[in-house]
Amino acid sequence: MKAVVFDSYSEDTDVLAYREVDDPEPGPTDVIIRVKAAALNFNDIWARRGRPLAVPLPHISGTDAAGVVEAVGAAVTTVAPGDEVVVHAGHSCRVCAACTSGEEFFCREFKLYGFQTGPLVGTQAEYCRVQEAQAVPKPGNVTWEEAAALPLCLATSWRMLVTRARIRLGDTVLVWGAAGGLGVYAIQIALLAGAVPIAVVGSARKEELVTSLGAEHVINRSHQNVADEVARLTEKAGVDVVFEHTGQATWAESVRVCRWGGTIVVCGATSGYEAQTDLRFLWNKQQNHLGSHVASRAETEAALELVAAGRIRPVIGEVVGLSEAPRAHKLMESGGLLGKLVYVVD
Numbered sequence: 001m002k003a004v005v006f007d008s009y010s011e012d013t014d015v016l017a018y019r020e021v022d023d024p025e026p027g028p029t030d031v032i033i034r035v036k037a038a039a040l041n042f043n044d045i046w047a048r049r050g051r052p053l054a055v056p057l058p059h060i061s062g063t064d065a066a067g068v069v070e071a072v073g074a075a076v077t078t079v080a081p082g083d084e085v086v087v088h089a090g091h092s093c094r095v096c097a098a099c100t101s102g103e104e105f106f107c108r109e110f111k112l113y114g115f116q117t118g119p120l121v122g123t124q125a126e127y128c129r130v131q132e133a134q135a136v137p138k139p140g141n142v143t144w145e146e147a148a149a150l151p152l153c154l155a156t157s158w159r160m161l162v163t164r165a166r167i168r169l170g171d172t173v174l175v176w177g178a179a180g181g182l183g184v185y186a187i188q189i190a191l192l193a194g195a196v197p198i199a200v201v202g203s204a205r206k207e208e209l210v211t212s213l214g215a216e217h218v219i220n221r222s223h224q225n226v227a228d229e230v231a232r233l234t235e236k237a238g239v240d241v242v243f244e245h246t247g248q249a250t251w252a253e254s255v256r257v258c259r260w261g262g263t264i265v266v267c268g269a270t271s272g273y274e275a276q277t278d279l280r281f282l283w284n285k286q287q288n289h290l291g292s293h294v295a296s297r298a299e300t301e302a303a304l305e306l307v308a309a310g311r312i313r314p315v316i317g318e319v320v321g322l323s324e325a326p327r328a329h330k331l332m333e334s335g336g337l338l339g340k341l342v343y344v345v346d
Contacts, residue, residue, distance in 0.1 A: 001020070001022075001023045001125055001126035002018060002019065002125065002126050002322065003019070003020075003060050003120070003122075003124060003125030003126065003322075004016055004017070004018055004060065004061065004062075004125070004325040005018075005019055005058050005059065005060055005120070006048060006057075006058065007058045007059075009048065009049055009050030010048060010049070011049055013048070013325070013326035013329045013330060014326075016048065016325045016326050018322060018323040018325065018346075021060070021125070022120075023127055024121075024127055024128065024129035026071050026072060026073040026076075026129060027073050028075040029073050029094075029131060030073045030129050030130065030131060031069055031076060031085075031129070031131070031132055031134070032070045032071040032072070032127055033067040033070060033085060033087070033123075033129075033135065034067050034126070034127055035065050035066075035067040035126060035127060035345055036065075036066055036067045036148070036344070036345065037065065037067070037145045037148035037319075037342050037343065037344050038064055038065040038123040038124050038125075038148050039062075039063075039064035039065070039149050039152070039181075039341065040329070040332055040341040040343065041064065041153070041181065042268070042270050042332065043061075043063060043112060043114070044061040044062065044114075044115075044124075044329070045329060045333060047061050047115055048061070048329065055115060055118060056116075056117070056118030057118070057119060058120055059119065059122070060114070060118065060120050060123075060124055060125050060128075061114055061122045061124050062114040062122035062124035062125070062128070063089050063112060063115060063122070063123065063151075063152050064086075064087060064089075064123060064148050064149070065086065065087045065128055065148055066084075066085070066144050066145075066147035068084055068085075069081050069082060069083040069085060070127060072132075076132045078132060078135075079132065079135045083135070083137070084137070084140075085136055085137060085138055086137075086138050086147050086148070086150060086151050086304070087113065087128070087134055087135070087136070087151055088113075088133070088135075088136045088155075088297050088300050089112055089113050089114075089134075089151060089152045089155070089295075090105060090110065090112075090113065090294055091111045091113040091116075091117055091131060091134065092107035093107050093108075093109040094131065096108065098110075102297075102298050103296060104297070105293045105296070112294060113130065113134065124322060124325065125322075126345055133297060134297075136151070136301060137304075139304055139307045140308065141307070141308060142307060142314060145319055145342045145344065146313075148340075148342050148343075149315070149342050150304065150307060150314050153181040154185045154303045154312065154314075155294065155295035155299055156267055156293075156294055156295060157186045157189055157243075158185070158189060158295055158299055158303040159292055159294070159295040159299050160186070160243060160265045160267055160292040161173070161186060161189050161241070161243065162189065162193070162299075163292075163295075163299060164265050164290045164292045165241045165263045165290065167189075167193045167240075170194065170196070171193075171195040171196065171240040172196045172198060172233070172234055172239040172240050173186070173190045173196065173197045173239065173241045173242075174198045174200065174241070174242045174243065174257060175187055175197050175200060175215075176200050176242075176243060176245065176246050176250050176254070177200070177201075177245060178197070178200055178201050178210045178215065178218075179201050179206035179209045179210055179338050179339070180337065180339070181337075181339060181340045182243075182245055182267070184210075184315040186243045187199055187210060187214065187215050188213060188311075189303075189312070192311060192312070195240075195241075196216070196217065197215050198215075198217040198230065198233060199215040199218045200218075200221055200226060201218060201219070201220055201221070203220070203336075204220070205338065206220075207220055209339070213315070226253055226257065227253060230257040231257075234259070238258055238260070238262060239257055239262060240259060240263065241262065241263050241264075242257065242258050242262070242264040243265060244267075245266060245269070245270065246268075246271045247268065247269025247270060247273060247275055248269060248272030248273065248275045249271035251275035251277070252275070252276055252278070255281045255282070255287070258281075258287050260285045260286065261285070261288075262285070262288070263287070263288040263290060264288070264289050265290045265291075266289070266290070266291060266292065267291075267292045267293065314340065315339030315340065316339055316341075316342050317337045317338035317341055318331065318342070319341075319343075319344060320342075320344075321343065321345075321346040322344070325343070328341050328343070
């Protein structure tokens with residue numbers, strides 16, 4: 001099969017090669033998916049760089065995919081060849097106490113699929129091998145490309161806001177990177193919960209996108225001060241929830257604009273990990289600082305049900321062929337993408 005592969009780490013995209021590798025073979029509890037579309041995530045950039053952690057080499061990246069089940073292992077009972085599925089991001093043992101209680105991200109063997117798995121285990125290929133529990137039914141009302149844009153970012157945003165931050169009717173939710181892969185879902189989830197998203201973007205084009213998703217309050221950081229605008233919009237109270245995933249560049253501002261007793265929920269740090277916290281804000285304002293990881297399969301399915309009901313829609317900024325992976329990486333690193341970038345198999 002053809003796949004996007006790299007054999008060494010690099011800050012540049014020159015290591016990415018679109019080449020032939022062996023087709024994956026299913027183990028007893030595995031499923032082979034013929035990939036129709038896959039999506040780019042920032043963990044693909046981290047994998048190529050070899051930091052913050054070294055991934056198995058040679059490496060096929062890709063956490064998200066939508067496709068058709070091609071073959072199954074002898075012990076597989078819940079999916080069959082011909083089924084249309086999307087890939088759930090969590091790869092774990094499936095039998096420990098954490099896994100059987102629906103919290104596979106606490107499993108001692110947990111891996112983010114397509115990032116920590118390998119060698120040569122990821123979705124940016126003609127075929128991918130996943131665990132049976134990772135093959136989740138595809139919503140029938142979306143295209144292959146739209147389906148590939150859903151699983152990781154939608155489910156991560158769902159867990160951050162619904163499970164961890166427990167947003168409520170009337171909450172104000174500051175969404176950093178609101179026009180990106182996570183942000184577009186955070187806006188929609190907040191609105192479904194009756195909350196009020198405040199979308200932070202960096203361009204007029206991104207303003208248009210988040211407005212089309214229903215965000216009434218938009219802060220364009222290219223010419224507006226985020227703290228000043230939050231103070232104006234909340235009558236100086238601050239926001240109830242901060243949806244944080246950029247890290248070092250925005251963390252101090254997140255702490256400042258979060259209200260007394262408010263919550264900051266964070267799932268990543270694309271701008272850096274060494275974020276400084278003025279602890280006076282934490283104890284005086286009695287803020288809640290929450291970490292969040294990828295969602296469980298149950299949370300993924302709950303979020304996808306809203307897609308199937310037409311209440312959440314995927315947002316795709318660009319569709320490219322797998323052979324264009326170097327250009328795709330550069331687009332993501334530039335910060336200019338709207339929503340998700342999706343690969344289709346050439």
